[in-house]
Every structure is written in C-alpha cells, then in structure tokens.
Amino acid sequence: MTTPQLTWSSERTLRIAFAENADETVHRTVRAAYESLRASQLPAILDLTPAYDTLQVTIDPLAHDPTALERSIASLLSEAVAPDHPIPPARTVTIPVCYDPEFGPDLESVGAHNNLSIEQVVSRHTSAEYSVHFLGFSPGFAYLGGLARELWTPRLDTPRTRIPAGSVGIAGSQTGIYPQSTPGGWRLIGRTPLVLFDPMRDPPALLSVGDTVRFQAISRDEYESHRNERRRTT
Known part of the structure; x- marks a missing residue:
C-alpha cells in the first residue's frame, strides 16, 4: 500500500487518495482511515465521505490551522493504514x-x-x-x-x-x-x-x-x- 496522498481541493475540503486501483485491500484501508478519523473527534472535521479509493474530509475553515490539521490527519493515517491496524467488526x-x-x-x-x-x-x-x-x-x-x-x-x-x-x-x-x-x-x-x-x-x-x-x-x-x-x- 502506498502512502496516502493528501491534497487540498479547497479551503474546506481535503482529499486523501490511497491507490489508483480499488480492491478489497484498498477498501479496508479506506474504511480504517474513515473509522480512525471519525473516532479522533478532531474539532475541525465536519464530515467524512469515503469512496472506492479516496476519503474526502470536509473542514471548518475557521476552526483550524491547515498545516497543523494536515499533520494531525497524516499522523492518524500512518497508523490506520498499517495492515494490522484494528477496525470495528463489520455489521x-x-x-x-x-x-x-x-x-x-x-x-x-x-x-x-x-x-x-x-x-x-x-x-x-x-x-x-x-x-x-x-x-x-x-x-x-x-x-x-x-x-x-x-x-x-x-x-x-x-x-x-x-x-x-x-x-x-x-x-x-x-x-x-x-x-x-x-x-x-x-x-x-x-x-x-x-x-x-x-x-x-x-x-x-x-x-x-x-x-x-x-x-x-x-x-x-x-x-x-x-x-x-x-x-x-x-
């Protein structure tokens, strides 16, 4: 799995790309990242939108320093994308x-x-x-x-x-x-x-x-x- 790529689409939207070709391994990684960011309760995060191989993070532009927030998210992602990182059991x-x-x-x-x-x-x-x-x-x-x-x-x-x-x-x-x-x-x-x-x-x-x-x-x-x-x- 390659390192997730973080790109600001706008001052309110951070796009996280995980891979070019989606498969079940990529899906698990997207879900792990989604669950990790959701559990983090970072106050600047308003919404999380997972897709096949990306995760969109909607941000409150008045409640964060972009550089500091990106560092916090990158740190959480580095743990979440590890193959042995636990995720909640599927319903x-x-x-x-x-x-x-x-x-x-x-x-x-x-x-x-x-x-x-x-x-x-x-x-x-x-x-x-x-x-x-x-x-x-x-x-x-x-x-x-x-x-x-x-x-x-x-x-x-x-x-x-x-x-x-x-x-x-x-x-x-x-x-x-x-x-x-x-x-x-x-x-x-x-x-x-x-x-x-x-x-x-x-x-x-x-x-x-x-x-x-x-x-x-x-x-x-x-x-x-x-x-x-x-x-x-x-």
Whole structure:
C-alpha cells in the first residue's frame, strides 16, 4: 500500500487518495482511515465521505490551522493504514430479495451474457458476501463490492427512465439496490421489500460503509407478506 496522498481541493475540503486501483485491500484501508478519523473527534472535521479509493474530509475553515490539521490527519493515517491496524467488526445485513421475472426483467440477459441459467444467476448472487464500499448517486444507494466474476455484466445501453424503489441491479463488477424510484442503467435482477432510505429513521440509510451484505432469495408471496407487514407497522 502506498502512502496516502493528501491534497487540498479547497479551503474546506481535503482529499486523501490511497491507490489508483480499488480492491478489497484498498477498501479496508479506506474504511480504517474513515473509522480512525471519525473516532479522533478532531474539532475541525465536519464530515467524512469515503469512496472506492479516496476519503474526502470536509473542514471548518475557521476552526483550524491547515498545516497543523494536515499533520494531525497524516499522523492518524500512518497508523490506520498499517495492515494490522484494528477496525470495528463489520455489521452483517441480510437483504431479502424476490427474483421474480417481473422484478428482475434483466435476469435473462445477465444469464445470457455469462452463459448461465436464471437459476444459476440467482444462486451465485445469493451465495456471495458483499462489502458496502460507499454511498452515493442517490440517498442510501450503497455500492457493493464482491460480485462473483461470472455475473459481471455491462450496464444497459439505454437507461430506464424509472426504476422502482428496492430494485436490485448489476452494473459491471458491482451490484446495488435502488433506494428510491429513479432513472438508472443497471440491469435489474430482483427487488427487496425493505426500505433502504427513510429520512424519518435514525440513521436514515439502512446500509453503512463497511457493512457486510448478504442477499436471501424469497418467494413472491413472502415479498408481499413483507410489504403488508410494513404497511401495518407504519
């Protein structure tokens, strides 16, 4: 692992770059740095935004000396990026998904692209563990790493203008879940009845950086049962 590179993007933003090519080792390093800076409670830090291979630090420009703050952050990073540096254990979140063809209109094309049957696509998607690398695109949208190589499939040539909330998709080497109804070009393979983002919830997003995610296949009846139960309790 190379030494993290610190660059001021503005008087309020410090960008920390860890590597040019993101992999699970880099993801662990980004998460370790994120957890270390969050625990430090440096008063000048307003927000931390992790991504695949970078960490953005938002600063209060009136509450710090840039040189001194950069030294403090660099010192914390030197410990955080060590291979044996401890990080909090990952929380495991199981996401029920109905892989009904109505909810997964691209199941067949994902299978065809990889010479797999629909059943094999579902089996491989549910047999892996995924890591939440970062949240972006829309509130609560988690980019998940760990998709089996035999499921990698390019995005749609023409994005859909509306994707239902809860839709589970694949794009390249990633998988993810649409928290809200939005346009999008990921290939849809299923849908979860869970609410991924609720502004009235604390925290609003169901998933957080560093979480481990597993998908569990459920039937259409189980999907409807989940939705009905949610309506009764909200």
